[in-house]
Amino acid sequence: MTMGLYEIFLQPFVEFGFMRRALVxxxxxxxxxxxxxxxxxxxxxxLMGDAMAHAVLPGAAIGFAxxxxxxxxxxxxxxxxxxxxxxxxxxxAQVTTQREDASFxxxxxxxxxxxxxxxxxxxxxxxxxxxxxxxxxxxxxxALITVAGVASVTLLVVAAAYRPLLVxxxxxxxxxxxxxxxxALHFVFLALVVLNLVAGFxxxxxxxxxxxxxxxxxxxxxxxxxxxxLAATATAIALVSGAGGLLLSxxxxxxxxxxxxxxxxxxxxxxxxxxxxxxxxxxxxxxxxHRVA
Amino acid sequence: xxxxxxxxxxCALLGLALPLRAETARPLQVVASFSILADMLRExxxxxxxxxxxVGANADAHVFEPTPxxxxxxxxxxxxxxxxxxxxxxxxxxxxxxxxxxPVIEATRGIEPRRVGRAVDPHAWQSLAHAQRYVENxxxxxxxxxxxxxxxxxxxxxxxxxxxxxxxASARAAFEAVPRDQRRVVTTHDAFGYLGDAYGxxxxxxxxxxxxSEASAAGVASVIRQVRLHQARALFxxxxxxxxxxxxxxxxTGARVGGTLYSDALSPPAAGADTYLRLYAHNVKSIAxxxxxxxxx
Numbered sequence: 001m002t003m004g005l006y007e008i009f010l011q012p013f014v015e016f017g018f019m020r021r022a023l024v025x026x027x028x029x030x031x032x033x034x035x036x037x038x039x040x041x042x043x044x045x046x047l048m049g050d051a052m053a054h055a056v057l058p059g060a061a062i063g064f065a066x067x068x069x070x071x072x073x074x075x076x077x078x079x080x081x082x083x084x085x086x087x088x089x090x091x092x093a094q095v096t097t098q099r100e101d102a103s104f105x106x107x108x109x110x111x112x113x114x115x116x117x118x119x120x121x122x123x124x125x126x127x128x129x130x131x132x133x134x135x136x137x138x139x140x141x142x143a144l145i146t147v148a149g150v151a152s153v154t155l156l157v158v159a160a161a162y163r164p165l166l167v168x169x170x171x172x173x174x175x176x177x178x179x180x181x182x183x184a185l186h187f188v189f190l191a192l193v194v195l196n197l198v199a200g201f202x203x204x205x206x207x208x209x210x211x212x213x214x215x216x217x218x219x220x221x222x223x224x225x226x227x228x229x230l231a232a233t234a235t236a237i238a239l240v241s242g243a244g245g246l247l248l249s250x251x252x253x254x255x256x257x258x259x260x261x262x263x264x265x266x267x268x269x270x271x272x273x274x275x276x277x278x279x280x281x282x283x284x285x286x287x288x289x290h291r292v293a
Numbered sequence: 294x295x296x297x298x299x300x301x302x303x304c305a306l307l308g309l310a311l312p313l314r315a316e317t318a319r320p321l322q323v324v325a326s327f328s329i330l331a332d333m334l335r336e337x338x339x340x341x342x343x344x345x346x347x348v349g350a351n352a353d354a355h356v357f358e359p360t361p362x363x364x365x366x367x368x369x370x371x372x373x374x375x376x377x378x379x380x381x382x383x384x385x386x387x388x389x390x391x392x393x394x395x396p397v398i399e400a401t402r403g404i405e406p407r408r409v410g411r412a413v414d415p416h417a418w419q420s421l422a423h424a425q426r427y428v429e430n431x432x433x434x435x436x437x438x439x440x441x442x443x444x445x446x447x448x449x450x451x452x453x454x455x456x457x458x459x460x461x462a463s464a465r466a467a468f469e470a471v472p473r474d475q476r477r478v479v480t481t482h483d484a485f486g487y488l489g490d491a492y493g494x495x496x497x498x499x500x501x502x503x504x505x506s507e508a509s510a511a512g513v514a515s516v517i518r519q520v521r522l523h524q525a526r527a528l529f530x531x532x533x534x535x536x537x538x539x540x541x542x543x544x545x546t547g548a549r550v551g552g553t554l555y556s557d558a559l560s561p562p563a564a565g566a567d568t569y570l571r572l573y574a575h576n577v578k579s580i581a582x583x584x585x586x587x588x589x590x
Contacts, residue, residue: 140386143386
């Protein structure tokens, strides 16, 4: 059986509403998350996404204890808990000499333990995280609007505060010295990251949300130098991984979330091996050129 | 632009054609959320339906990752059956986003659920009395979807319900042999509350309620104390969770690990619990044998 380009690339999306929804969710997630991922990599906070996935638990459990099985209540609780962890970790990093990754690790572990404690004592016979976290193929209208809304807000804020955000990521000391609102900006940035992650968790699951935020951003480092081009490259890689992963999982009957994240992972490995800057190949050629010279 | 318009027209025509296709003589396409429901549906529907289970045998619904083929089957299904009582989690959302517009039947409809605090326990299939209601809900839904097959479906449902009733009677007889205050069992997962209520068995569990929450130190200690106090000699491990916490308790109390109880998923074929009735009979037999051994001492 031979398949034409139409059957390979378009037919799945034309025929099935769930594939279109998944694609739109991927696009929204890529547009919002990839720039955030880029800034996180610049700030050496690449593991924050994983920390947030765990920090959500106590808030969701409290939302469940207060309101029962209400997705909005559990989602809002999760968002509040993750924001609290981010703000506390950011605050500790600013008032002490402790690095932000360390304070993040501390606060997310506290949150995770609190969450397990709350779930265990106020037992629910149903897995709360399973109710809360979705899959890329299970995107309903509410989830789609949430992800798209968060992506829009993210892009607007990044556009409005591009330069200060950039300076705060690359050289926070300089921003302070010229009287910028470094602290406020930092919290705005953290809030955006948390918003993107929690919306992504709820709509698409933790694997997808963190995977599409971080893998394209780390891969882009091997291709681009300026922050804008890093973010653009990361977004492009995220878009291609999202669409490609969906098609791959459609034609080969693979689970969609892992297929998309693995494709982004493949993009990272290829970039690592053969990217333009600082990749294994680039280093070898540079070394060679050096020796010859 | 014109191409877009014609594409839209083609899509609309395809949409119109879909319900027509369902009217033809092909078997009813039924999707169940997990393996136990799928097995019950196969028993009731017989040849009238092709049943597909989203979460397969021996798989954990908590880590289920759907493929587009799953969503496709949902979109093309004539009938979707879920457990309800929040057991399925985001699988409900998967059904909605797949574009499926037909009926979604909750197998637990009409059942008064067990409550644990303010939460309901969704594992109602662990009671054979509730299983009768599952079968009745499935029968009604299948007959509504395929009226021409009504006679065959009704006959199969009646026969299946008789087999369920017979198993219930034999389970009751098996547990009668054990004094009520000795019917105490330790398991990894509190999925057997309904079974316990049905036959007066107390289930003691070191883990509370789901695969996420962990046993607390005090919880494990209290179970060890309870196992010693009630001289339980058998501990059961579920097919889908970690056996380490149970083995820890077994070592501390000197009790033996009794075997596997199946809760949320059928076993693979040939492992002895590959249908709902075999699963239930296996659980009853394992528990009864263990309890009778305790009673005999």
